[in-house]
Amino acid sequence: MSEYWLLIVSAVFVNNIVLARYLGNCPFLGVSTRMDTATGMGMAVIFVTTLATAITWFVRKSLLEPMGLEYLQTIAFILVIATLVQLVEMFLQKSIPALYRALGIFLPLITTNCAVLGTAVLAVENEDFNFMEGLVFAFASGVGFSLALVLLTGIRERCAVAPIPKHLQGMPVGLATAGLLALAFLGFIGMVH
């Protein structure tokens, strides 16, 4: 059990998908101006990364590796993840309309997001992971993304009303904040070996 906790802390804080690995910067900066959209996006990312990793695991282990086609991994993963997201969207619309409305427009937005693809690749390529560990890693990475997104949104919402010099308003101060946030997360390095 403890290795799972270690995995979670590592993925959420130490090797945060955005702040330490610099993946998914586009939604990180793009959707971090309002808290309700940020949480919606965060939930959608957690959901899709976990599901995508589960599927891509089988694609790699039972299709690509036996056929020696590991070099086609990126193409195959994009194909699979895109299909998956579409499928999930249809399924939700039919079966869980409430969740569909909540995740709504964020699902198609993250279809080809590098945070999703990156998590899947990291989980699948890691020889030390078994299936369950890969899944937990993917889930925790999604949580890490949401945490970073929510933290940045909180700060940017305050920035929006703060007396910031005109030239720094908007994206410049957003980038500076993201950088400082990443620096702060550097402090977690060394917590988990």
Added chain:
Amino acid sequence: MLSAILAIGGLGLFAGIGLAVASKVFYVYVDPKIVAVEEALPGANCGGCGFPGCSGAAEAIAMGKADPTICVGGGPDTHAAVAAILGIEVKEVEPEIARPGCYYGPQEADLKYVYDGLNDCRAAMLLNGGAKLCPVGCLGLGSCVKACPFGALSMGDDGLPVVNASLCTGCGTCERVCPKHIITLTSNSRRVTQEYTLDQCSAPCQRTCPAGIDIPAYIDAAGRGDYLEAVRIIKEKNPFPLVCGRICVHPCENECRRNLLDEPVAINPIKRFVADYEMKSGSRIPIEKAPATGKRVAVIGGGAEGLTTAFFLARLGHEPTVVEGKSHLGGLLRTIIPDARLPKDVLDWEIQGILEAGVTAQTNKKLGRDVSIQGLLDDGYDAVFVATGGWDSQMTDGLPTQPVQALPGVQLLVNLTFAHMAGNAPAVGGDAMIVGGGNASIDAALLLKELGAQHVHVVFRSPREEAPFKDEEIQAAEAQGVIFHFRSAITRMFGKGAELTHVEVASLENYVPGETLQQLHAKAALQQIPVQTLITGAGRFPELIYAPVYELRGEGDQQEAVRTDRWETVVPYAGPFAEEDVGIFRPGEATSDYKAVVEAIGAGRRGAISVHKRLLGEEVVAPPGMIRRTTTVLNVDRLEPLSPQPREKMPALSPAEQLANPKAEVELGFTEEQVRREAQRCLRCGLICYRRTVQEPESLAKSA
């Protein structure tokens, strides 16, 4: 190689078939009405309705959550088609059209740097607000053109967007895309209710105009020979171009940028020429009006302000009725301006035009004698606007020494003391309050006590130390039961039927000029003081809106607003030139200080907007960011060398001719050639831009 193609191909095939199957398995039933409505909508997904695309709008319309007219892109035909699907009636909406508000492209304007980045205004905006020195100037990269779902926009040769009016549907996509808010939707109502703000381009002259006329635009139109367009632009802010063209004190010309070079542009004579042109043509230009709201408003006073208020209320779709005490409309314009400056037939033609715009007038009906606020409200008027004008007291108006009770519970101090001296002062029952009494406040307070008032309150705008009394005098008055409210203002009056019941007094202790009543309210509690008699030291009544109070009755879904016989006053928002803008009976009076007719006209329009906001249930405050006289606005203090060109001289009667015919108008007005030459002198200023090349006046023969 083959296995790779097969593997990925197979994966793709599998995914495709999977999705196809899923779309069948997870098929969601959609109301056919929604589908039909969506098909009737333009499908441009412009988002002008506020819903996420046409499908979102279709769902909302079909569910009855939105009106068929929310589709701004589709126009009346679409509304009718949608309404037909749903089997409901369609309400008329006011047409809107996009209009760019920047006049100098990147080639002509001053730049901070040369932008060589992504070809999109929003990207350029991130770099220190764009390349232009002007903070509100068009960046000229055409984000609006790319965004327009109807192809109504194109980029002109000067680097500014051009709107094709016949294709524009008023969806507002460009307005939402433009990072500088240069291109905005305009409708009759928006133009009529506009105030100049910091995030738009404005010239010094138009900011100085008390009425807020778009001066550069009408001079431009006059210069092109489109005189009726010039009249149309003027009448969006001022229904009296003939009158103002003759007697306006034109503060605009004092601020004209040409003063830095030679002489100001003859702004007012150009106005007079285009207005005369309309009058001489014998027909009037059509006045654009908003769809009828069915709301009736009574305007007390048929002078310049009352007529202006009524004119703009009519343009905003309401039904105004002017109530005038005298036999003729026109107020001071008719009584004190001599014929040699303003001939009566000119004034009559102008007033007739205002009436034809949808204003009803009742003359020989004096407030307090023939009509009362209560009576008008009982007649079903949705608001009563008081614009009783600049009389110094009711007595100077030839009334008997017994003051007429014009406004419920409100008396002029001069009338009260006058009546007291004549020995027929009325008994004062209940509680009384004195505002703006100055040095006379304490004497008046003691007089009110003598006349039978129970509690007497005195309201001062100044703090106790600055009051015009010794502290002992104040203490002595307090000992006799007078209650002082220093650094305070009256913000509202409340009443029931013909009675004043109480007034709202706000402490101005932490007041910052420019704040609204609501902002002040958040800082200091407003006191509600029972008062039945309010004495004002001012020589006139302020502009006030009397509006009925509605009460919510019933519960849940049956809850409805029921009109009661209680009323409250609403203060029109103060214009850009007001010293302080909270409270009534303030220095300089509510929205105008009546130094000139153009100020009364500005106040009248602001009064109409205030009534309009009240009728729509909006907060009656100045538009956010309105430029006030204390606001610092970007400007220039010198011009690049331009060749001086003397101002045209106004043709006038010689002194001998004036003596021979004292009733004849002295100033004769510009000729058409003079107007064309004078219009070319206009520098077409923006915030910091202006025309730097001298243009030769087009000869009349060429343009004719």
